[in-house]
Amino acid sequence: MGFVTRFAPSPTGPLHLGHAYSALLAHDTARAAGGRFLLRIEDTDTARCTSAFEAQVHDDLAWLGLTWETPVLRQSDNTKAYEAALTRLGEMGLLYPCSCTRGDIRRAASAPQEGAPLLCPDGLIYPGTCRHRPWEDRTNTDAVRLDMARAVDHLTDLPQYTETGRHPALRLTRAHLVEEVGDIVLARRDTKTAAYHLSVVVDDAAQAITHVIRGEDLATATPIHVLLQALLDLPIPTYHHHRLIRDEDGKRLAKRDDARAIALYRDEGATPQDIRMMVGL
Structure with missing residues (x-):
């Protein structure tokens, strides 16, 4: 190729x-x-x-x-392709609907028993409030989140990727993805559209992208994209994160x-x- x-x-x-x-x-x-x-x-x-x-x-x-x-x-x-990817991940038991607002997440993350709020590539790490909800419970007002622990455990081996830019490739580990990334949003509640992490991997596959060249501010999001590519059986490109x-x-x-x-x-x-x-x- x-x-x-x-x-x-x-x-x-x-x-x-x-x-x-x-x-x-x-x-x-x-x-x-x-x-x-x-x-x-x-x-x-x-x-x-x-x-x-x-x-x-x-x-x-x-x-x-x-x-x-x-x-x-x-x-x-290209919204039908994103919805098809969501449906596939949902049928795999890896998604759940979430009705939490940003304010809800801030309050839960800053509760005294939670300690200092932790940040991930998307902001505050989601505390898991809606994780108990089944995928079939999804409504038009819900966001959609990836159950990171289930997603990681679904794969026999975690994928890795090649980086040619300023940052060494971040090794995918269960501890990092579950504890430092958490349950990311794959579809937004405000617009009912696919969030960046899902749309970018679906689009890169649709365009047969072999090399992703982008700013170093997205380097920490790359393990998320590589995980989604593996879950959806999509090719994993070579990544190059350049200076800003x-x-x-x-x-x-x-x-x-x-x-x-x-x-x-x-x-x-x-x-x-x-x-x-x-x-x-």
Whole structure:
């Protein structure tokens, strides 16, 4: 199988220099390997994603000199695949519905008998309040969580993965997944759509991604994705987590950093080569 990678932005704001670095790195690496570079639009956040921002994603990437294959996979068009994955995991006895709000979780995690709240890639580790509920009890107002202990024990051997970036691969262990990651959300209660961890593994398989190139802020989420890939019998890509582009105070750039938006630099007369120099390429 050849080299296939992707850039997968959410159209919730203008692309900034951090996006430029990630997209250019993935594009250049694919071209150097004689491989394929794909674009994916992660637009399941219907409250924040807009068609205008999606159009700007295409414009900014094309201006930077990137080319990609069409049609572009849009998550809002792929909901049946996510629901099929949820159904499969539910029938395996690995999911349960959850009616807890974020406030409920904060209060449970900060209760005196619980000690100091523990954090996982998704925030506070879920205390397991709804773990007793059967999968068949799911309603339209529930989130869906993975019972991590059952998921780990479902596999004879825990999978491992290859990392070629700045971080060594994190070894999957039962203790880490159960105690330090916990029962992650696979479908959100607010929008009834697949959460990031589920959609990204389903999409990477659908696009036959062989190499995932993304920021180091997602390195700790990779064991979750590798576990889901093993549970769903999906291929496990090679992962490469790159450095983040930061501001003068050392904070990583966010969508709200409009002053570093690609479109603004472009309007001020910058060239694509200028952007490459700004991000160190």
